[in-house]
Amino acid sequence: MRILKTNTLVSLLTAASIAVAPGLAFADNGTAVINSGDNASVTSSTNQTSHVAVSNSNTAFTTQSVNADANSGGNTANSNIGLNGGGGTILTGAANIGAQMGVNANHNVTSVSGATSPASSNVTDVVNTGDNAHVNTTANTSNVVQVDNSNVAAVEQAFKAKANSGLNVANKNIGGGTIGTGGANIGATMGTDVNHNTTSVGGFGGLSGLSNGLVNGTSITNTGDHSTVHSSANSNSTVGVSNYNHALVNQGFFGASNTGKNAANSNIGGGLIGTGAANVGATMGVSANSNVTGIDSSWSGGLGTLMSGDNLHDIINTGDSLDSNTSVNNTSSVGVSNSQFLASTQYQWSHSNSGLNDAVSNIGGTGIGTSVANAGGTFGIAGNTNLTGIGGFFGDLLSLMGMF
Numbered sequence: 237m238r239i240l241k242t243n244t245l246v247s248l249l250t251a252a253s254i255a256v257a258p259g260l261a262f263a264d265n266g267t268a269v270i271n272s273g274d275n276a277s278v279t280s281s282t283n284q285t286s287h288v289a290v291s292n293s294n295t296a297f298t299t300q301s302v303n304a305d306a307n308s309g310g311n312t313a314n315s316n317i318g319l320n321g322g323g324g325t326i327l328t329g330a331a332n333i334g335a336q337m338g339v340n341a342n343h344n345v346t347s348v349s350g351a352t353s354p355a356s357s358n359v360t361d362v363v364n365t366g367d368n369a370h371v372n373t374t375a376n377t378s379n380v381v382q383v384d385n386s387n388v389a390a391v392e393q394a395f396k397a398k399a400n401s402g403l404n405v406a407n408k409n410i411g412g413g414t415i416g417t418g419g420a421n422i423g424a425t426m427g428t429d430v431n432h433n434t435t436s437v438g439g440f441g442g443l444s445g446l447s448n449g450l451v452n453g454t455s456i457t458n459t460g461d462h463s464t465v466h467s468s469a470n471s472n473s474t475v476g477v478s479n480y481n482h483a484l485v486n487q488g489f490f491g492a493s494n495t496g497k498n499a500a501n502s503n504i505g506g507g508l509i510g511t512g513a514a515n516v517g518a519t520m521g522v523s524a525n526s527n528v529t530g531i532d533s534s535w536s537g538g539l540g541t542l543m544s545g546d547n548l549h550d551i552i553n554t555g556d557s558l559d560s561n562t563s564v565n566n567t568s569s570v571g572v573s574n575s576q577f578l579a580s581t582q583y584q585w586s587h588s589n590s591g592l593n594d595a596v597s598n599i600g601g602t603g604i605g606t607s608v609a610n611a612g613g614t615f616g617i618a619g620n621t622n623l624t625g626i627g628g629f630f631g632d633l634l635s636l637m638g639m640f
Contacts, residue, residue: 274366296341306331318411330418342387367460389430412505419512431481453548461555481525507598513607586611
C-alpha cells in the first residue's frame with residue numbers, strides 16, 4: 237500500500253512604489269511706502285516656482301507552475317487463501333493535492349502636498365508721499381506637478397495534477413476479495429492582483445492645499461500729485477496625472493482524480509468494493525488595472541473651485557492725476573489621462589471518477605459502493621477601473637483616500 241500527499245504553496249511577488257513629495261511653493265510680497273519725499277520710485281517683486289515630477293515604472297513577468305501526482309492505488313492482492321475467512325484485502329489511504337498561487341505586483345501610491353499659506357500674497361501700502369511717487373509691486377507663484385505611473389505585468393499560472401487511490405485488483409481469492417479506497421481530492425486557488433495606482437495631489441491626501449486663494453491688497457492714502465501705483469498677484473498651477481496599465485494574465489487548471497476502476501472478481505467468499513470520494517475544484521481570480529486619482533480643492537477652508545482670488549483696493553485723500561492699477565490673475569490647468577489594457581484567459585479541465593468497478597463471478601455475494609465524484613470551478617475577473625475626482629467633495633474624498 238502506497239500513500240503520497242502533495243501540498244504546494246507558491247509564494248507571491250510584490251512590486252510597489254510609494255512617493256510623497258514636499259509642499260509646493262507660494263510667494264508673499266509686502267511693501268510699505270510711508271512719509272516719503274517727492275519723486276520716490278519703489279519696485280518690489282517676489283517670484284516663486286516649484287516643479288514636482290514623480291515617475292513610477294514597474295514591470296513584472298511571473299510564471300508559476302505546479303505539476304503534481306499523488307497515488308495510493310494501483311495495488312494487487314490476487315490468489316490468496318484466507319484460513320479465517322479473509323482472502324485478499326486492499327485498503328488505501330487518501331491521495332490529495334492542494335495548491336495556492338498568488339501574484340501581487342505593480343502598485344503605486346503617490347501623494348503630493350501643497351502650500352499651507354496662500355499661493356501668492358501682495359500687500360502694498362502707500363501713505364503720506366510727496367509728488368511723483370512711482371510704486372510697482374508683484375508677487376508671482378508657479379506650481380507644476382506631473383505624476384506618471386506605468387505598469388506592465390505578464391502573469392502565467394499553470395496547475396496540473398493527478399490523484400489516484402483506485403486501479404486496485406483483488407481477484408481469485410479464497411476467503412473473499414475486499415477493496416476499500418481512500419479519497420482522491422484536488423484543489424487549487426490562483427489569484428493575480430496587479431497594476432494599481434493611487435495618486436493624491438493637494439488637500440487632505442496631499443497633506444495641505446495645492447494652491448490657496450490669492451490676495452492682492454493695495455492701500456493709497458494722502459499721496460501727492462502724479463503718483464503711479466501698480467500692484468499684481470499672479471498664480472499659475474498645472475497638474476498632470478498619467479496612468480498606463482498593461483496586463484496579460486493566463487490561468488490554467490488541469491485536474492484528474494480517480495478512486496474507481498477497481499476489480500474484485502472470481503473470489504470465493506464474496507467480492508466487495510468501496511470507493512472514497514473523487515473531488516476536483518479550482519478557484520481563479522484576477523484583479524488588474526485600477527486608477528484612483530484625487531485632486532482636492534480644500535484651501536481656504538472651502539470645498540469649491542480649484543483656485544480663488546481677492547483684490548482689495550483702498551484709495552483715500554490722493555492728489556491729482558493718480559494712476560493706480562491692481563490685478564489678481566489665477567490660472568489652473570488639470571489633466572488626467574488613464575489608459576488600460578487587460579487580456580485575461582482562465583480555463584479549467586477536470587475529470588473525476590469513482591466508478592468503473594468490477595465485481596463479477598464471485599461466490600458468496602458481490603457488493604460495490606461508490607462515493608461521490610465532484611468537479612467544480614469558480615472564475616472571477618475585475619479589471620480596468622478608473623476613479624477620478626477633481627475639486628469639490630468627491631475630489632477631496634479621493635485625495636483623502638490617497639493617504640491610506
